[in-house]
Amino acid sequence: MDKVEQWRDTPLDEWKESVLKLAPQAEGFLQQINSHDDLSVASYHDVVMKKWHTNNVAILGDAAHALSPQLGQGVNLALVDASTLAQCLRELDLPEALTSYSERRKKHLAFYQRATRWATPFFQSDYRLLGTARDLSFPVMNSLPWARKQMTATMAGLKTGPFGILSPDNFV
Ligand SMILES: Cc1cc2nc3c(=O)[nH]c(=O)nc-3n(C[C@H](O)[C@H](O)[C@H](O)COP(=O)(O)OP(=O)(O)OC[C@H]3O[C@@H](n4cnc5c(N)ncnc54)[C@H](O)[C@@H]3O)c2cc1C
Structure with a gap:
């Protein structure tokens, strides 16, 4: 920039x-x-919020949690927001539904916000050493079954923590 x-x-x-x-x-x-x-010049910044609702407003997608694009998860996160909000509105009255929406989104969003921030210097920076470390370590991780499963789940938008994976109930 x-x-x-x-x-x-x-x-x-x-x-x-x-x-x-x-x-x-x-x-x-x-x-x-x-x-x-x-040509468009693309710059990125993180949007970080403690909760994603007020008493009568729900905040979804990039407005709620714009992040750098290293893991290609912006659209996945926005879709899970929408699905979770719909589920909360089906189950609860508005004030409780909005509170529950923020609660249910916490772990999933926290994981991807941290992971993309952590990954950014490895993919978009002037630190050549980090790029080399990335190129050497990713093929090794890919050959280890546990690490490969975690990497695949990360890219599929399913992770909620280092060991957690999103439940299929979230997509009802
Ligand atoms: C260069 C780049 C590459 C990306 N690559 C990927 C990728 O590979 N995979 C991935 O999952 N995500 C990717 N993303 C992120 C993804 O595009 C966003 O996370 C996603 O579009 C967010 O959806 P959204 O509906 O929240 O917001 P947006 O898609 O930004 O939609 C917001 C809409 O609101 C409209 N709007 C704004 N203000 C007003 C107003 N006042 N009144 C009415 N309408 C308004 C805008 O015109 C826009 O249409 C990328 C983003 C960028 C910039």
């Missing part, structure tokens, strides 16, 4: 050349880009 302004001041073709070196197959896409303004 601290190089965006500098990038805007350099000719677009220089940037295109550097992209082509990394990914020659991007040529078709690059031809469609004629100015710096054709």
Whole structure:
């Protein structure tokens, strides 16, 4: 992010050349880009709330818990929010339903908020050592059955803690 302004001041073709070196197959896409303004600059920040309701409002999705995209879970979390809220509203009157919604979402959201924050330096930072550690350790973890199961559950959006996995009841 601290190089965006500098990038805007350099000719677009220089940037295109550097992209082509990394990914020659991007040529078709690059031809469609004629100015710096054709590109969006993505920056991320975490939204952290203690509870996701007031007396008559429920907060869902990114508004409730925007996080960095390392684990690709934004949509999963938003869908589980919606499913959980619907379930609470079916079972309880409004004030209790909203309180219960926040309670039931706590563990699942806490796990993914911590995990994405923890994973960010390994995927998006200037620390090359962390990238190397990631590239060396992930294949090893993938070959260990327990670790592989945890990694798969994490990517499927099902984890509620280091050892916890979301119950299928959450998707009724
Ligand atoms: C670059 C990037 C890559 C991502 N990759 C993934 C991925 O691989 N997997 C994944 O699961 N998630 C991914 N996400 C996250 C995912 O897109 C979000 O978590 C998800 O879209 C959140 O859904 P939402 O409904 O809460 O919010 P949004 O999808 O942002 O929907 C909010 C809607 O409200 C509308 N709106 C805003 N203000 C108003 C207003 N005042 N009145 C009326 N409407 C309004 C907006 O136009 C928008 O349509 C990614 C996000 C980004 C930015």
